[in-house]
Amino acid sequence: MNKIFAAKTVEEAKKAACDEFGVSEDKITFEVVEEPKRGLFGKLKGEAKVRAVYEPSRAQIAVDYISGILSAMGINVEMEVSEKEDGAVIELKGDEIGSVIGRRGDTLDSLQYLASMVCNKDEKDYYRITLDSCGYREKRKETLEELAVKIAKTVLRTGRDSVLEPMNPYERRIIHSAVASVEGVVSHSTGEEPYRKVIISAVNKPQRPKRHNDGSKKFQGQKGGKKGKPFPQKKRNVDFKTSFEKEYKKPVPKPKPEDSIKSELYGKIEFDD
Numbered sequence: 001m002n003k004i005f006a007a008k009t010v011e012e013a014k015k016a017a018c019d020e021f022g023v024s025e026d027k028i029t030f031e032v033v034e035e036p037k038r039g040l041f042g043k044l045k046g047e048a049k050v051r052a053v054y055e056p057s058r059a060q061i062a063v064d065y066i067s068g069i070l071s072a073m074g075i076n077v078e079m080e081v082s083e084k085e086d087g088a089v090i091e092l093k094g095d096e097i098g099s100v101i102g103r104r105g106d107t108l109d110s111l112q113y114l115a116s117m118v119c120n121k122d123e124k125d126y127y128r129i130t131l132d133s134c135g136y137r138e139k140r141k142e143t144l145e146e147l148a149v150k151i152a153k154t155v156l157r158t159g160r161d162s163v164l165e166p167m168n169p170y171e172r173r174i175i176h177s178a179v180a181s182v183e184g185v186v187s188h189s190t191g192e193e194p195y196r197k198v199i200i201s202a203v204n205k206p207q208r209p210k211r212h213n214d215g216s217k218k219f220q221g222q223k224g225g226k227k228g229k230p231f232p233q234k235k236r237n238v239d240f241k242t243s244f245e246k247e248y249k250k251p252v253p254k255p256k257p258e259d260s261i262k263s264e265l266y267g268k269i270e271f272d273d
Contacts, residue, residue, distance in 0.1 A: 001054040004033060010048045017052035022064070029053040058119040058127045059088035065118045066090065066111055066131070075100060087128030090115075097133050105140055108133060109168055141174055148178035152185045152200055159205040166195045 001021065007013040010032055018025050031051040056064070059081050070077055077094035092100055101108045112131035120127055130137070151162050164175065172189055175198045179187040187200045 001056070002051065004049055004051050006047045006049045008036065008047060010035065010050055013048050013050040014052070017050065017054075021052070021054045021056075023054065023056070023060070027054065057083070058123070059083050059090070059129075061119040062088065062115040062129045063090060065115050066092075069111065069114075070100070086126075087130065089130045089132060092131065092133040101133055101136055105136060108136065109170075140171070144171055144174045145178040148175045148187075148200075149182060152179050152182040152187075155200050155202050156182065156184045159202050161202075162200045164198045164200070166191070166197045168194070169196075172196070172198055 003017070003020075005013040005016045005020075007016055014025060014028075014030055017028055017030070021028060029052070031053070033049040033051050034046070036048050037045045063079055063081060067079065075094070075096050077092045077097065077100065080091040080093070082089045082091070094100075099107070100111070102110075108131055112129055115131065116127075116129040119129060151164070155162050167175070176187050176189075179185055179198075179200055184203050185200055186203060187198050189196055189198055191197055
């Protein structure tokens, strides 16, 4: 920011610059463009003019942007900034903070996203802005971790996939991290932003029961019935003979007494002389 401020004195011009930029004097570079001249009897003529050059940090750019939006909404909040090497955490405090957080942090997330876009405009390296209010981020993190573990255990028990509601990238990372702590389940994201969501699946899904003709159920690949008892096996007589063998290779019936080879073939015949 580069602007010229005019006032009766140089000190008053500098103060006007500080008030407009919203920072202390030590963060502004001043250049005296014109000083008021003293006339007859020592009276000052004209005004003092100073050039104020202010290069706000990216954290300050985010703060100014958020402050402008909340002021337009009629919401008064206080902001505390904790700067880091690669970003800053901006803590919002005030009586109307509930409306700033929104449902499940939706409003807070939107403000955070917009502030990040503004302060990273035309910059090569990314400066991360984290917007928080009354420790909401940490409470939300704990809630998501508990939810992820609970759903993961249910998926592990039932073998059925579970699809969570759409979440932002930050919350999806929390879910993935929590699911990774439960052995036997995995998670992945699907869909397009802002409707991208997490799916939790079991690594080894249990086999579905196979229904038999008698109405009983038996899991594929398992032996035994209720309480580990084996299923009763029915014996079946399987005839592998062909129709030809059945028709032409019938067993020879046992000979009747009159067909015995010991009996005479014909009856006794007497011839007259």
